[in-house]
Every structure is written in structure tokens, then in C-alpha cells.
Amino acid sequence: MRRPKSGPKSIAGLIGKITKSAFAKRGFGEGALLTEWAAIVGEHLARHTCPERVVKDRSPEAKGGTLHLRVDNGALAMEIQHLETQIIERINAYYGYKAVDRLRMVQGPLPKYREREETELPPLDTHDEQVLDAKLSNVDDGDLKAALDRLGQAVKRRRKADGK
Numbered sequence: 001m002r003r004p005k006s007g008p009k010s011i012a013g014l015i016g017k018i019t020k021s022a023f024a025k026r027g028f029g030e031g032a033l034l035t036e037w038a039a040i041v042g043e044h045l046a047r048h049t050c051p052e053r054v055v056k057d058r059s060p061e062a063k064g065g066t067l068h069l070r071v072d073n074g075a076l077a078m079e080i081q082h083l084e085t086q087i088i089e090r091i092n093a094y095y096g097y098k099a100v101d102r103l104r105m106v107q108g109p110l111p112k113y114r115e116r117e118e119t120e121l122p123p124l125d126t127h128d129e130q131v132l133d134a135k136l137s138n139v140d141d142g143d144l145k146a147a148l149d150r151l152g153q154a155v156k157r158r159r160k161a162d163g164k
Helices: 011-025 037-041 043-048 074-095 126-135 142-162
Strands: 049-056 065-071 100-107
Touching (some): 037 043, 043 074
Parallel strands (some): 065 100
Antiparallel strands (some): 049 065
């Protein structure tokens, strides 16, 4: 009988299992709507709104649900009514299916908004720069080469910061 490997496990790998039941109670099949809210609707709306729950419609012809959205500003709530179609399209495009049919807004205070922290990535050492230059040496298009160089540097710097 083989024993499973034990040892440290990444929290990121376990977080889905841990939060699944809490998200399900609020109608969120997955937590992406909460965790990626700013990416879905933009920073401005994310600062003043917070998704609370998704209530699935019981009628058989309804595919999506109603997203209950807390808004901290009455004037913005009116603007959101005008943007409702676009917001729903963004949400559904993010999920890849019709997750939301309607928005229902509730005015009230929001939890304190936390901006995403930009972490400073370590610089590349000369060896990594030389390896990247060698890989890009056969690219003739200057713009493409510059874009690939920026991408390569970002990937290598991110891996270095993550310890890989």
C-alpha cells in the first residue's frame, strides 16, 4: 500500500475547497465573481459596488440568476441602471455562459476597498538577460522583438519572485 505524499501544501490549491460551501450559500458557484470583481467591471465600479449573492430564478426558461449588488452611492446606482446591460454582458463573458440575467441593487455601506498591491519584481541577472537575448536573436521585426523581450523579462522576473 502506497502512502500519499504529505508535506506542505499551497493555500492557493486548497482555497477552492475551503470556500466552496461559503460561496455556494450566497449563490456563487465559484468565487471568481467576488475575487475578480474589479477585473470584470473595472476599478471605478469595484470601488463603489460589491456583489452580495446570486439568486437563481426558478422558472424553467430562465438561464441565469439575479445578482444582488450593494452600491454605496445613490447617484451611482442610477448610473448602474443605465449600464446594467453592459455589466451583465461582462459578467457572462467572464464566465462564458449566461450566469446573470438581471441586477438588483441595494444601497448601503461597503467593506473597505483594498487596492491590488503591485509587488516589486526582482531584476534579471546578466545570465537571464543573455539567455533571453539569444532566444530572440532570430526575430527580425523590431516591435515584435521588443514586445517579446518585455514579456520574457516579466515571466522570468515573476518566476524569480515566486522562487521557481
